Amino acid sequence: MAVSLYGPEDARQTVCVYLEHNAGRLEDVSLGLISKALELTSGSDWRVCGLILGDDTRKPAQEALARGLGEVISIQHEIMTRFDVSAFTRACFEVILQEKPAVFILGATPDGRDLAGRLAVRLRTGLNADCTDLRLNLETGQLISEVSGFGGGVIALLESPAHRPQMSTVRPGVFEQQFVRPVKSGVIRQIDVSLSRSDLQSELLERSVGERLDLSKSQVLICGGRGMHGEFVQLNALAEQLGGEVGATRPPVDEGYIERERQIGQTGVVCRPKLAVTCGISGAFHFVVGIQEADTVVAINIDPQAEIFNYCDYGVVADAHQVIPALIEALARESHSSHA
Amino acid sequence: MHEFHIVVCMKVVPKAEEIRVDPESLLLDRENARSEINPPDMNAIEHALRIKDQCRARVSILSMGPPLFESILRVGLAMGADDFYLLSDRAFAGADTLATTYTLARGIDKIGDVDLVICGEESADGATGQVPAGIAEWLGWPQVTLATEFQLSDDYTVCTARREIPGGYEVHRVKLPAVFSVKTASNEPRFMDFDRKPWAMEEAGVIVWSRSDIEVEDDLIGLKGSPTIVSGLEQAETRARQQHMLEGDPESIAAQLAEILAPFHTRN
Ligand SMILES: Cc1cc2nc3c(=O)[nH]c(=O)nc-3n(C[C@H](O)[C@H](O)[C@H](O)COP(=O)(O)OP(=O)(O)OC[C@H]3O[C@@H](n4cnc5c(N)ncnc54)[C@H](O)[C@@H]3O)c2cc1C
Ligand SMILES: Cc1cc2nc3c(=O)[nH]c(=O)nc-3n(C[C@H](O)[C@H](O)[C@H](O)COP(=O)(O)OP(=O)(O)OC[C@H]3O[C@@H](n4cnc5c(N)ncnc54)[C@H](O)[C@@H]3O)c2cc1C
Numbered sequence: 103m104a105v106s107l108y109g110p111e112d113a114r115q116t117v118c119v120y121l122e123h124n125a126g127r128l129e130d131v132s133l134g135l136i137s138k139a140l141e142l143t144s145g146s147d148w149r150v151c152g153l154i155l156g157d158d159t160r161k162p163a164q165e166a167l168a169r170g171l172g173e174v175i176s177i178q179h180e181i182m183t184r185f186d187v188s189a190f191t192r193a194c195f196e197v198i199l200q201e202k203p204a205v206f207i208l209g210a211t212p213d214g215r216d217l218a219g220r221l222a223v224r225l226r227t228g229l230n231a232d233c234t235d236l237r238l239n240l241e242t243g244q245l246i247s248e249v250s251g252f253g254g255g256v257i258a259l260l261e262s263p264a265h266r267p268q269m270s271t272v273r274p275g276v277f278e279q280q281f282v283r284p285v286k287s288g289v290i291r292q293i294d295v296s297l298s299r300s301d302l303q304s305e306l307l308e309r310s311v312g313e314r315l316d317l318s319k320s321q322v323l324i325c326g327g328r329g330m331h332g333e334f335v336q337l338n339a340l341a342e343q344l345g346g347e348v349g350a351t352r353p354p355v356d357e358g359y360i361e362r363e364r365q366i367g368q369t370g371v372v373c374r375p376k377l378a379v380t381c382g383i384s385g386a387f388h389f390v391v392g393i394q395e396a397d398t399v400v401a402i403n404i405d406p407q408a409e410i411f412n413y414c415d416y417g418v419v420a421d422a423h424q425v426i427p428a429l430i431e432a433l434a435r436e437s438h439s440s441h442a
Numbered sequence: 443m444h445e446f447h448i449v450v451c452m453k454v455v456p457k458a459e460e461i462r463v464d465p466e467s468l469l470l471d472r473e474n475a476r477s478e479i480n481p482p483d484m485n486a487i488e489h490a491l492r493i494k495d496q497c498r499a500r501v502s503i504l505s506m507g508p509p510l511f512e513s514i515l516r517v518g519l520a521m522g523a524d525d526f527y528l529l530s531d532r533a534f535a536g537a538d539t540l541a542t543t544y545t546l547a548r549g550i551d552k553i554g555d556v557d558l559v560i561c562g563e564e565s566a567d568g569a570t571g572q573v574p575a576g577i578a579e580w581l582g583w584p585q586v587t588l589a590t591e592f593q594l595s596d597d598y599t600v601c602t603a604r605r606e607i608p609g610g611y612e613v614h615r616v617k618l619p620a621v622f623s624v625k626t627a628s629n630e631p632r633f634m635d636f637d638r639k640p641w642a643m644e645e646a647g648v649i650v651w652s653r654s655d656i657e658v659e660d661d662l663i664g665l666k667g668s669p670t671i672v673s674g675l676e677q678a679e680t681r682a683r684q685q686h687m688l689e690g691d692p693e694s695i696a697a698q699l700a701e702i703l704a705p706f707h708t709r710n
Contacts, residue, residue, distance in 0.1 A: 103661055103666055103667070104540065104541070104661055104662050104666070104667045104668070104669065106669065187575070187584075187585060188584065191579075211608075212587065212588055212607050212608070215571050215572065215575065215587070216575050216585065216587055217575075218572065218575075219539075219571075219572040219573075219574070219575025219576050219578075219579070220575045220576070220578065220579040220585075222539070222540065222572070222576070223540060223543060223544075223575075223576045223579035223580060224579055226540070226669075227540075227669055228538065228540065228668075228669030228670040229539060229540070229570075229572055229670070230670060231539075231568075231569070231570035231571065231572055232569065232570065246673065250678065255677060255678040255680055256675055256676070256677060256678065257675070257676050257677075257678045258672050258674075258675055259672065259673045259674040259675070259676065260670050260671070260672055260673065261670070261671055261673040262669040262670050262671070263671065264669065265669035303584040303585070303616060304584055304586065304614040304615060304616040305614065305615040305616075306612060306613070306614055307602065307613040307614065307615055308611075308612065308613040309610070309611075309612045309613075310610045310611055310612075311607065311608075311609045311610035311611075312609050312610050313609060314608050314609035315608070315609065321706070322706050322707075343707075344703060344706060344707050345707060346706075355626075355627070356481055356482075356626055356627060357627065358627035362606075362625075362626070363608050363609070368569075369564070369569050376706055377703065377706040379703070387678065390680070391678075394680065394681055395681075398702075398706070399683060400699065400702065400703070411685060411687070412680075412683075412685065413680065413683055414683055414684075414685060415683045415684040415685070415686060416684070416686050416687075416688060416699075416702055417685065417686065417687045417688065418687075418688050418695055418699065419687070420692065420695065424692060425692065425695065425696065425699070428692055428693065428695075428696035429696045429699045429700060429703070431696070432696040432697050432699070432700035433700045433703065433704060435700075436700050436701070436704050437704070437707070
């Protein structure tokens, strides 16, 4: 069997959380991971520590302590002004071999995926991608990662019994940040890793990041699926009218009708809106996990047998292309009369 | 001079909409699903062929999978690829991403003199998106994921790639050889070239390599080389919903819906 660089017998009862930060603040995905790690280990001897890298990590490391982490390992180096997969892999690899955590979890962001994919190979260990939940057996140290299977709301449980660290990535929005009391005695440990410019794999010539769309914060979500046949104009109008955002299933994203940032579900965004309206969506569980936490779900589908009707509060069997314009008009009339 | 050589990693997936779950065993019924080229890999090969359109380059398809992949991936030859390497061996079966990337990387070593490896963003079935980074690590090469454009230096030793990230983009410059994944839907894959079709579908020789051909360690391939296991299947707990079906003519339905939705207006 392929053997990892250390095994269960050498692993420590530690959950290590990779902390991503931007402009001095921790990313929401990392805050969610902190909450989950604390929840998984609460009341036990297990230790949770954050791992943060950058040229200046002071502020986000403090923020992690304020969020309840007892310990943050920080690697600061002048060359780490931004994420570089080679340098970051090297630094994380050294820390992991020193600390030997049983569990290492990361956000399934572009950077998190790049890093996790390389690290798992360097450590010769297992990596579970895009998990929708995590469980930890505190006795055996076994991590169980949930991913949604195909159809019918089946979830698959993944484990790496003989390899350490057990690595998993989790999509943004899956774990909610809980508000916890900061740990007074929390410590930030600086670890030195020898790095030089030659450890950078690429030269970043340009970077432009504008306002990032974050559907996980939207209160109203109007979602379109393959049944919209690429037509998102009306859904945009409805979202606009209700002050919400448009989301989509994977097919319209893959076909290029709408941006990837708007994909809802296991490999997209997991949302917690007050209202989700699904139009032309069959109700595959990969999608449904993305709106499970919605307060109210309204489904419009032309097929009365569609699975989505099992996951909705209000269902309409109709052609979405006809219902939506009529609905937009009815809403306009309603707001007109209520303002009159 | 050595010919610029691009390897495109491609896999075959069951059509997502045709996969059914056996309600008793909760296992996948893939038998009755038709297979297709992983759609993001069509974007990968298109990027490779565009580079070939601009300079003298050889484009090879590389896949790890059962013999069934062969006839399906020949389409790539008809689109314009020159060679097709299939890593096929019973011992490769059951591979997770660690074993898959090891095997693909050994295949790339065996092909030799490769300048560029291009993968899709993620597969339609496993969808981990971890394979490109894993291949890059086994080979010790740089990686740029989510690329949308490629620009080669005049001497073909450096590649500048634009990558799409949430809310924006980055432009990276890396020394070759390097591994890339391309953003899904970042180009319009071409159709098969009908002049190439008879050759591609019938005559072209596909190079099939087994585990002894690519000199892999038995402990690192297939099920044996895979740390991750599926330890169980469960019915997910789902939130109970009212499942109230609205009835009536279109106008009445629109009115009922408007009444339900109006209170959620966030700008009130
Ligand atoms: C590992 C993995 C991860 C995945 N991750 C995601 C994910 O994150 N998000 C995601 O969405 N999917 C994901 N998928 C894909 C998922 O399994 C489904 O294939 C997908 O959600 C189906 O999208 P859909 O409902 O839009 O399309 P379909 O299943 O094709 O459904 C279209 C629906 O539209 C209805 N319809 C057609 N015409 C009309 C009309 N005029 N009016 C009203 N209704 C109409 C049809 O009755 C049908 O029910 C993933 C798959 C895998 C394997
Ligand atoms: C529902 C499901 C969940 C899974 N979860 C995990 C998991 O959490 N961890 C894990 O280790 N394994 C997992 N697997 C197994 C995993 O799918 C396989 O290891 C697979 O061989 C490669 O991963 P991928 O399909 O996710 O590829 P991705 O990384 O999503 O694919 C990216 C690109 O890599 C290239 N590529 C991928 N596979 C091949 C191939 N065989 N030949 C040529 N090129 C290829 C293609 O260019 C592709 O577009 C899962 C499988 C399923 C069906």
